[in-house]
Amino acid sequence: MASTRAFITGGNTGIGFESAKVLCQKGYDVTIGCRDDTRAANAVRAIKEGQPDAKIESVRLDLADLSSVAECYKTLSKQNKLDFDVLLNNAGVMACPKMTTKDGFEYQLGTNHLGHFALTNLLLPHLKEANKPVRIINVSSKGHQFGKMDFDDLFRDKPGAYGPLEAYGQSKRANILFTYELARRLEAEKQTQITVNTLHPGVITTELGRHITGGRWYMNWLIKAASYIFWFKTPAQGAETQLYLATSPDVANVTGKYFDNCKEVKSDGPTYDKEIAKKLWEVSEELVMPKIKALL
Numbered sequence: 650m651a652s653t654r655a656f657i658t659g660g661n662t663g664i665g666f667e668s669a670k671v672l673c674q675k676g677y678d679v680t681i682g683c684r685d686d687t688r689a690a691n692a693v694r695a696i697k698e699g700q701p702d703a704k705i706e707s708v709r710l711d712l713a714d715l716s717s718v719a720e721c722y723k724t725l726s727k728q729n730k731l732d733f734d735v736l737l738n739n740a741g742v743m744a745c746p747k748m749t750t751k752d753g754f755e756y757q758l759g760t761n762h763l764g765h766f767a768l769t770n771l772l773l774p775h776l777k778e779a780n781k782p783v784r785i786i787n788v789s790s791k792g793h794q795f796g797k798m799d800f801d802d803l804f805r806d807k808p809g810a811y812g813p814l815e816a817y818g819q820s821k822r823a824n825i826l827f828t829y830e831l832a833r834r835l836e837a838e839k840q841t842q843i844t845v846n847t848l849h850p851g852v853i854t855t856e857l858g859r860h861i862t863g864g865r866w867y868m869n870w871l872i873k874a875a876s877y878i879f880w881f882k883t884p885a886q887g888a889e890t891q892l893y894l895a896t897s898p899d900v901a902n903v904t905g906k907y908f909d910n911c912k913e914v915k916s917d918g919p920t921y922d923k924e925i926a927k928k929l930w931e932v933s934e935e936l937v938m939p940k941i942k943a944l945l
């Protein structure tokens with residue numbers, strides 16, 4: 650019998666790593682897409698140490714570089730591994746200083762949204778062709794509430810326009826808009842076997858705050874103290890909602906929804922604006938698809 654395959658972006662640490670571990674325990678054949686070969690190898694080794702029979706491997710994927718997204722796709726294609734049952738778009742960066750991806754996109758929107766948009770659109774034809782149930786999960790954040798889409802200055806290039814947290818919020822809003830628009834497009838194509846959902850995983854002690862702490866000992870200490878006071882989730886607890894969306898029979902036919910604590914909840918009002926979602930899709934398509942197709 651063919652194994653159940655999952656692809657997890659950024660599965661080498663944080664909630665992506667926890668998700669990889671649990672999916673291996675459940676017998677999935679897991680591929681993690683990681684930008685750092687050493688960190689990827691360490692993650693694969695750590696999972697195999699705990700589960701010698703785990704089917705886990707890594708492929709290089711830097712979402713902040715479209716040529717790397719194209720290379721990742723080509724590698725998966727050569728391995729005949731494009732028909733995933735679960736695509737967990739989990740990787741993310743938060744609150745970086747103003748910087749750009751290899752392709753000149755604002756770094757957080759470029760990594761968190763545009764890289765995943767490109768990867769998903771490359772895989773989609775194969776997921777459709779597979780003609781089986783597929784679950785796409787886009788990890789967003791409650792932080793989407795403090796970012797808005799500014800199509801006149803998407804990369805916040807105007808003087809004084811860039812705020813690290815606001816740009817993170819915009820990228821996480823984009824994850825939700827992308828999810829809702831993709832669900833509508835799949836529905837219009839009668840692709841009822843492919844579902845796509847999004848979520849807030851909670852506030853979790855992971856490495857996501859690295860740009861805020863800057864590696865400073867007192868900032869690390871402060872975050873640790875806050876994690877006890879405010880009951881931050883552990884990575885294992887933080888992975889629960891995406892694992893629920895990836896595996897639970899309860900959500901096998903649910904699509905185009907936003908979840909928190911394994912429950913469907915409402916996202917911020919304007920995320921339901923179909924015109925904004927359509928525009929984001931079109932802008933994203935124009936930014937990434939011609940370039941990535943030329944790289945294949």
Ligand SMILES: NC(=O)c1ccc[n+]([C@@H]2O[C@H](COP(=O)([O-])OP(=O)(O)OC[C@H]3O[C@@H](n4cnc5c(N)ncnc54)[C@H](OP(=O)(O)O)[C@@H]3O)[C@@H](O)[C@H]2O)c1
Pocket residue numbers: 658659660661662663664665682683684685688710711712713714739740741742743760788789790791849850851852853854855856857858
């Ligand atoms: N932690 C929270 O409280 C929280 C709250 C809400 C939402 N989230 C969301 O949860 C998701 C996972 O975050 P986390 O908390 O587990 O953070 P994390 O521990 O920092 O893990 C993030 C993962 O993304 C990878 N990544 C970053 N940039 C990448 C790139 N350009 N290409 C490929 N992979 C890249 C990282 O790789 P490296 O190890 O190489 O850096 C790492 O594997 C993110 O989407 C985040 O926005 C987290």
